[in-house]
Amino acid sequence: MNVRFATSANYYPFAYLDEQKQIQGFDIDLARAVCAAVDLICTFQHQRFDSLLLSLQFGRFDAVISALDITSERKEKVDFTDSYFNNSPVFVSKKLPLATFSTAGKFIGVIANSSNQAYLIKYEKENSFIVAYATYSEAFSALTNGKIDAVFVDQAAASEFLKVADNTLYFYAQKISEAQQVFFSEGFAIAIKKGNLALRQRLNLGLKIITENGTYQTIYERYF
Structure with a gap:
């Protein structure tokens, strides 16, 4: 199963473009690890931050990872995975x-x-x-x-x-x-189209796996 991620690659170290114009960052490495843990194939595309959730709602992408806070207003439009990062x-x-x-x-x-x-x-x-x-x-x-x-x-x-x-x-x-x-207080999470329970559960499982096996900590220490 292929998961199309959107991100705004203008926010180092969470997501940015390297010298070869490839999307890199903490969010990207995290998403790749989550996908690998639950046998998903993930791809990434850069979008302006203010267009991310709208593109998700219209089905252009399957998920958004972009240092995205969980808020009550956003919950009305999209669903979220469990939080993966707290950052006041x-x-x-x-x-x-x-x-x-x-x-x-x-x-x-x-x-x-x-x-x-x-x-x-x-x-x-x-x-x-x-x-x-x-x-x-x-x-x-x-x-x-x-x-x-x-x-x-x-x-x-x-x-x-x-x-x-x-x-x-x-x-x-x-x-x-x-x-x-x-x-x-709710932190950063991956956004998915409202009602896509299967993908939400799969991504949450991936987050759980990489947290328990130490992969999350390894990625965290790479950037922070």
């Missing part, structure tokens, strides 16, 4: 002397149609200006060039940004409060 977001902003970052009156970059954007709309819409980008690289570029004040990003992506050159000298990451982290 942070605000990345310029370092301020003797002060912590405040969102009040600030321009905050975020990925369009992401759960992070939904969070900002719910909690920060009255206090800040939300600027949506297609990729985090665009958002971080805007931050570096002073066009926005912060980027609201998952911890893994923030860590990658802060590893680059002298970024830690000028930028830092600040976590959201524990009370608000419940908005993201």
Whole structure:
């Protein structure tokens, strides 16, 4: 059985294009391991993040893996496997002397149609200006060039940004409060077309197998 995966290959280290323009990353290696564990053949295609779930609903793909948060809104449109990664977001902003970052009156970059954007709309819409980008690289570029004040990003992506050159000298990451982290508590999962119970069960079995046999940990340590 062939499973056609869609992903947005603009989010290192979860999914990205290598020098040969091949899709690589934590999500890709994870999906390949899951498929191998339950005798599925998987293929991957790059799509814009904001078109992933719509393409899935229309049957262009069988599954989506793209650092995708499980949210109540998305559950109305698609089904999800068990979670495979928990990753609360942070605000990345310029370092301020003797002060912590405040969102009040600030321009905050975020990925369009992401759960992070939904969070900002719910909690920060009255206090800040939300600027949506297609990729985090665009958002971080805007931050570096002073066009926005912060980027609201998952911890893994923030860590990658802060590893680059002298970024830690000028930028830092600040976590959201524990009370608000419940908005993201369900983690990342593979999305499948609503009602495809057979594929959901097969992928969940694959996740269980690779977690129990140590394959998941090996893949995790490769990237994090």
